[in-house]
């Protein structure tokens with residue numbers, strides 16, 4: 001929310017988002033519910049993205065949707081970008097380019113210096129939106145429900161229109177063995193103690209991402225890479241959007257400096273590392289813990305018995321949310 005506040009969008013987002021005040025974690029039939037210190041907000045990407053685009057347009061950006069851009073060439077004097085859409089294609093010259101094309105983006109050539117290094121054991125992501133009335137009580141209003149199992153984990157949140165947004169990070173090997181993403185998420189629901197939701201999850205239409213955990217270089221003369229395109233760990237702590245927005249705000253200063261030739265190559269790389277590395281370590285620790293549903297289940301059992309342990313577990317899995325008092329309510 002900090003970045004959205006800086007952009008003057010926080011209030012507008014809160015008006016259309018569902019407030020989030022608690023988090024529930026389950027593995028091997030054990031559950032833990034915790035309150036959040038700060039109120040979060042759940043919003044569909046369609047709504048958030050269109051608000052961000054309108055905001056950019058209002059501040060002078062020319063928005064071109066349904067277009068594909070690729071880097072044609074770059075030198076110390078600037079870049080040439082190819083842009084194509086249904087109407088045709090054209091080349092545009094740019095003194096500076098900010099690349100925010102996500103995990104699956106193809107703006108930069110995928111080989112040579114721009115190639116991403118994917119971590120061993122990396123999960124891939126899938127997501128779906130369950131229409132209103134189809135997900136039963138998969139998640140309570142105002143709660144992020146996380147469910148862990150052998151094939152990975154999924155999170156579900158109820159949106160304002162009654163639909164439920166579900167996203168999962170899955171092991172490629174286990175997903176293949178189980179017969180695909182629907183079957184893998186079904187298995188996660190059963191293992192974590194929600195068998196009543198197994199069928200609706202199995203038959204949902206899942207959209208996938210490439211392998212998640214990756215790194216690459218994030219700049220070259222006149223080119224700055226931000227967001228998932230710059231590197232990613234795992235979505236469990238729900239930080240991808242805040243990293244992306246924070247990086248978008250931070251890179252503006254470097255892009256400006258590069259236009260006036262006051263820029264020192266490497267400054268963005270250093271700032272990106274500063275922004276990302278601390279969070280990356282925390283995310284990586286969470287990701288490792290999540291590879292063992294038994295460890296999570298034992299931790300939940302201890303956390304339910306000892307409030308101080310609940311606090312410790314919460315801070316490991318909560319990422320930016322900072323959880324506080326364990327709830328003795330439905331998780």
Ligand SMILES: Cc1cc2nc3c(=O)[nH]c(=O)nc-3n(C[C@H](O)[C@H](O)[C@H](O)COP(=O)(O)OP(=O)(O)OC[C@H]3O[C@@H](n4cnc5c(N)ncnc54)[C@H](O)[C@@H]3O)c2cc1C
Pocket residue numbers: 067068069070100101102103104105106107124125126127167168169209226227228229235238239240241242244
């Ligand atoms: C399973 C899963 C669950 C997640 N859950 C959360 C969550 O709860 N909270 C959270 O904060 N984050 C979450 N994330 C992470 C979050 O979705 C990403 O971190 C965030 O979307 C990154 O934003 P981005 O702008 O870098 O990339 P993206 O959102 O991927 O946007 C990139 C855009 O660039 C476009 N594009 C690609 N190539 C080109 C091209 N050549 N020309 C033109 N356009 C192009 C794409 O179509 C896309 O619109 C989750 C991720 C996954 C995989």
